[in-house]
Amino acid sequence: MRPLTPISPRLRIALGLGFFVLFFAAWAAVTLGGLVSRTFLADPITMLQDGWYLLSERGFAEDIGITVWRVVGGFVMAAVIGVPLGIAMGAYKPIEALLEPFVSFARYLPASAFIPLLILWAGIGEMQKLLVIFIGSVFQIILMVSVIVSATRKDLVEAAYTLGAGHTGVLRRVILPAAAPEIAETLRLVLGWAWTYVIVAELIGASAGIGYMIIASQALLATGQMIFGILVIGIIGLISDTAFRLANRSLFAWRFA
Amino acid sequence: MSLLEITGVTRTFPGVRGGPPVRALEPTDLSLEENDFVTILGPSGCGKSTLLRIVGGLDRPTAGTVTLDGRPVTGPGRDRGMVFQSYTLFPWLTVAENIAFGPKQRGMPAAEIREIVADYIDAVGLRGFENYWPAHLSGGMQQRCAIARALANDPRVLLLDEPFGALDNQTRMLMQELLLSVWETHRKTVIFVTHDIEEAVFMASRVVTMTARPGRIKSITPVPFGHPRDYTLKSTPEFSEIRLKLTEEIRSEAIAAAKG
Ligand SMILES: Nc1ncnc2c1ncn2[C@@H]1O[C@H](COP(=O)(O)OP(=O)(O)O)[C@@H](O)[C@H]1O
Ligand SMILES: [Mg+2]
Numbered sequence: 001m002r003p004l005t006p007i008s009p010r011l012r013i014a015l016g017l018g019f020f021v022l023f024f025a026a027w028a029a030v031t032l033g034g035l036v037s038r039t040f041l042a043d044p045i046t047m048l049q050d051g052w053y054l055l056s057e058r059g060f061a062e063d064i065g066i067t068v069w070r071v072v073g074g075f076v077m078a079a080v081i082g083v084p085l086g087i088a089m090g091a092y093k094p095i096e097a098l099l100e101p102f103v104s105f106a107r108y109l110p111a112s113a114f115i116p117l118l119i120l121w122a123g124i125g126e127m128q129k130l131l132v133i134f135i136g137s138v139f140q141i142i143l144m145v146s147v148i149v150s151a152t153r154k155d156l157v158e159a160a161y162t163l164g165a166g167h168t169g170v171l172r173r174v175i176l177p178a179a180a181p182e183i184a185e186t187l188r189l190v191l192g193w194a195w196t197y198v199i200v201a202e203l204i205g206a207s208a209g210i211g212y213m214i215i216a217s218q219a220l221l222a223t224g225q226m227i228f229g230i231l232v233i234g235i236i237g238l239i240s241d242t243a244f245r246l247a248n249r250s251l252f253a254w255r256f257a
Numbered sequence: 258m259s260l261l262e263i264t265g266v267t268r269t270f271p272g273v274r275g276g277p278p279v280r281a282l283e284p285t286d287l288s289l290e291e292n293d294f295v296t297i298l299g300p301s302g303c304g305k306s307t308l309l310r311i312v313g314g315l316d317r318p319t320a321g322t323v324t325l326d327g328r329p330v331t332g333p334g335r336d337r338g339m340v341f342q343s344y345t346l347f348p349w350l351t352v353a354e355n356i357a358f359g360p361k362q363r364g365m366p367a368a369e370i371r372e373i374v375a376d377y378i379d380a381v382g383l384r385g386f387e388n389y390w391p392a393h394l395s396g397g398m399q400q401r402c403a404i405a406r407a408l409a410n411d412p413r414v415l416l417l418d419e420p421f422g423a424l425d426n427q428t429r430m431l432m433q434e435l436l437l438s439v440w441e442t443h444r445k446t447v448i449f450v451t452h453d454i455e456e457a458v459f460m461a462s463r464v465v466t467m468t469a470r471p472g473r474i475k476s477i478t479p480v481p482f483g484h485p486r487d488y489t490l491k492s493t494p495e496f497s498e499i500r501l502k503l504t505e506e507i508r509s510e511a512i513a514a515a516k517g
Contacts, residue, residue: 158315159345163359163410164335173358177349254349257392 042224047231050224060213064232067198067209070126074133075194079187082141086183089142090149091175103142111136112200124205132201133194141190148182149175181252188244195237258327259288260446261312261414265321268307281307283473284321287465289414289446296449296457297465298507300514304472305450309418312448313339325413335359338407342419344399346391352402353378353387359410377405380439397421397428404436408443417449421456430488433459441484454503459491464499466506469514476506 007015024044030036031043042050054060089096089103111132122128152175160174202211210229217225249256268282282304289295297305310316312323314333323330325337333339338359346355353374360370378384381401391399400420407415417436421429433456440447451457457464464478480499482490490496 155341155343155345156347158333159339159341159347160358161315161333162313162335162337162339163406164362165358169362173362174347177347180349252349254390254392257390 038223039221040223042222042227046224047227050222051228051231054213054225054228058213063209063213064236067202067211068236070129070201070209071133071191071194071198073126074130074198075137075187075191077130078134078137078141078190078194082138083145083183083187086142086145087149087176087179089146090152090179091171096146096150099142100146103139103146107139107143109135109139111197115201115204119205124207129198129201129206129209133197136197137190137194140193141186144186144190145179145183148179148186152178181248181255184244184248184252188241188248191244192237192241195233199233260291260293260326261289262324263287263308263312263321264324266308266311266318266323267320268304268311268316269319280471282311282318283468283471285472285474287474289448291446292444294440294447294449294460294462295465296451296461296463297467298451298454298457298503299467299472299475300469300507300511301452302514303467303470303510305452305467306418308472309339309416309448309450312414313337313416315339335363335410336413338410338412338415340400340403340407340415340417340420342422344391344396344403344423346394346399346402346406348391351388351390352383352394355391355402356406356409358406363410373409377409380408380442381405381435395428397424397432400424400432401435404439408439408445412445414446414448417447419450419452422451429453429456434487436460437484437486454500454507455491458496458499458503459486464503466503467510469510475510478503 028044031038031041032045038046051060085099089099114135115128115132118128118131122131156174156178157170160170165173198209199211199214202209203215206212210233214226214229217223217229264286265284266282266286267284268280270279270281272278285308287295297308299305307316311318312330314330314337330337346352347358350358356374356377357370360373365373374387378387381404383398383401383405386394386398391402394402404417404420420436421432424432437460449457449460451460458480461480464480466475466478467473468475478499482495
């Protein structure tokens, strides 16, 4: 194959879907063909039946809603605090000198390790779930946004100064618009990570949510339900990621010009 | 008193990675009158950009002063518009929005901005491309837009640092004529840095040559041709004579520069 040669959009979609089909076919083959015990892995049909049961009888839609709400809530909190701090750090070097070492350190604190502490501090209510996601996301956002802002093209900044912009003018009219598309991409990435934090938070000390359902199903050895839950996370992730990507593309069309 | 006075301007850069300091510019004096078109000609690395950036306020001299209208230059400002060799249009703004950047910064009313933008779009021949992003323009068009952006801000002095350096020869010649015709209408005071001898003579009222690094002014040659000028000027004997004189001057400097 010739490297880096683009393919047609139709072939791209066909190949992408093809792998999903292949994956499900292989799954169906090993489970329905009896190669794997049903105790460990449900077959796709059982999985769908279990899913329908969860949705129709067990109010699983509500669990999904709660989990989405937690992800969005924690993520928005982290973005609202992390993006401005990251911009301030990237743009103003004294602020960077002040915060960078601490943020770099805090970034390596695993959010899941905080769960026991957070349960002590905030109980097992919603605040604790939001805080897990917040802690897991906010330092990443600060650091990545700061790096993006630091990398603003100096020649554009200089051009703005020679056009009469002052320091705030440069921040508002050059640094922010230049960094915006990459900040949005960063948020898209972090939103993906927030999904892993929320499930971890729900595996411990929760009474609702997708993660809680997965743990509850484990007690019943209901592998079909567990797999359905995991699949739902994947599908929601795919949808939100695609929506984010499309929004970025239309908001920052100049980047893709 | 002249419009722009460069007096004893020197620049020494601190050594990089423990190396010795780099003396980029020896004490330089130059004064420009209103409506002057000065080109600065010198081998690459002789300190042309350094001098221009100091006038623009983007760099500080180690010693010496630059004054504009008698006031010392301490930083960049809208009274000194700049066009760089690299493409510096704001990629998130359209052609029209790029040209409007300066007037908008001043808080000019929208109707007035529209008028100015339309004028300069016409002056640089970008009608029909107002709503294009820079990424969709050729290099020549980007530089025309950059010139319009600088002029729309109505600076006292226009500083151009090898603005056509990255363009192919045909485009370059068209751009020279275009810039001259804009200058003939607006009569801005211009400092134009180039390493192209023909370009330097064609555009200028005076050509300043610089020595190899550390750069200092070697000669100032008046160019006596009237305006408007067009490309046929380049094939006259008078033009060739000046070009030859400058070629000889620059040649020895280029040899010195090549030896390092
Ligand atoms: N920021 C800097 N730090 C160190 N040396 C520099 C810097 N800028 C320019 N120089 C040096 O100063 C000399 C003159 O550079 P410059 O003014 O860009 O030359 P020109 O524009 O005539 O090609 C060069 O030798 C260059 O390496
Ligand atoms: Mg240069």
